[in-house]
Amino acid sequence: MLDNHSHGPRVETCQGWLEGFEEEGIKKFFGIPFALPPVGDLRWRAPQAPAPWSGVRQAKEFSAAPYQTIPVPNLRRTDAVSEDCLYLNVWTATTAQAARQPVMVWFFGGGNLHGAGSLEHNDGTALARLGVTVVAPNYRVGPFGFLNDEAMGANFAIEDDVATLRWVRDNIESFGGDPSRVMIFGHSAGAVAVRSLLQCPSAKGLFHRAFIQGAGFEHPANGMGWSFARSRAATDRLFDSLGTRDPDALRKLPVERIGAAALPLSGISPAPGHVHTPLNLVWMPVPDGKVMLEDAAGWGDGVPLMVGCAENEARWSLNPDEDYSVELLENMVKQLAGAKADEVLAILHQGGGSIFEKLDRLYTTVVWQEPAYASMQRFAGQDKAVFYVHFARSGPEAVASNRLASHCAPVQYFFATMSGDGAYDDVDRRISAGLMFALVEFAKTGVPQNASGEQWPRFDPAQPRQALVADTISVAPLELTPLLRAINSLRPAV
Secondary structure (H helix, E strand, O other), rough: OOOOOOOEEEOOOOOOOEEEEEOOOOOEEEEEEEOOEEEEHHOOOOOOOOOOOOOOOEEEOOOOEEEEOOOOOOOOOOOEOOOOOOOEEEEEEEOOHHEEEEEEEEEOOOOOOOOOOOHHHHHHHHHOOOOOOOEEEOOOHHHHHHEEEOOOOHHHHHHHHHHHHHHHHHHHHHOOOEEEEEEEEEHHHHHHHHHHHHOOOOOOOOOEEEHHHHHHHHOOOOOOOOOHHHHHHHHHHHHHHHOOHHHHHHHHHHHHHHHHHHHHOOOOOOOOOOOOOOOHHOOOOOOOOOOOOOOOOOOOOOOOEEEEEOOOHHHHOOOOOOOOOHHHHHHHHHHHHHHHHOOOHHHHHOOOOOHHHHHHHHHHHEEEEEEEEHHHHHHOOOOOOOOEEEOOOOOOOHHHOOOOOOOOOHHHHHOOOOOOOOOOOOHHHHHHHHHHHHHHHHHHHOOOOOOOOOOOEEEOOOOEEEEEOOOEEEEEOOOOOOHHHHHHHOOOOO
């Protein structure tokens, strides 16, 4: 046993001893390797078990973020980006093995093009104070995580996520965690990762609750969305741009050259006369019959699911200050509503509001809310326990900017990382505390509930109800709007 008195908190993992640091009563361990660096000959291969070390490894600084395919404002709390990125971070109030705390494993968002487990918005400090052990890993993004090649394979990032969960199974007791109560959750691309783990046979038994927020739903009713064929075609074009298809040669190319060649293939530029939607993205997980299957093969019995959407998801990418034209609205309706275009356009006009508000309702319903509803219908039909939370809270800054409850808004409430003078008020802080309480209860018991003891309703297709997050968190009927019903009617019967 090592002396723990003159150092930061120390824990023993399967690979060796780690020393973290303590801050305001929370023990933090950053930059923990959960796999070998996926570089050189290990580029585009399944992650390999991390190497052991001797002595005490320092775990006080964040590792490099995954190599970023697109540049974004740096919220990663590290300036370094690298292919050598397979590290994770842990927050816990105790390292006592007897604590047996629920474990919450967070997968970051960013379109599978950017982001990191060190993002300031998903800091685990506040959740750890509530008696859970929080884990936030990196995973490979862009073509490094989502190449789709017959020879080399696909879904490398999903294999990174499985490697994280194996590390949790083998080591989390040293961080006060209970490996039999592991909740996986994520937002946007992180929610897609969670959904992919439900379809990943090698992940079965490694998690016991799941929460998908703002993505990870069924493909849209109009049939759009990323696909195996799309990522395979983009991979072929990437190889053409790089001038080789030889795996050995490709593994020797500079990371910057691959990133630059992959960027224009990523699906981030909308067609003329349209606005960007996530349906155009390319570097995404796809069923390949090996890592990831078509259906939820990894989702074991007794594993409940939470599903979450925001009221104004689309305002994340729509610009409230832009003067959108009727022609653009009509183009988007034709693209997103297909055979129901005339009916959907009439419903939008009947609802009133500006072109911006109509685009928000259209885009939000087609891309997020109807696919979430379809997912809940399907899984409830398989007798899975599903709970829906609808986020409709807008803080003062969100109201002033007219972004309202947009795509990324819920994340800071989940982690109590709201910041900015005047951006949030006491209502936001109460909502954040209530949401964190419900998430921790879900991690503990598999049933989310409010601090009052009111349980959130299990989704029932005959009488759908929801946890509604507005100025309070309440249980309310789930309204199936005429727009949602019209889009849902496009969906083939299952």
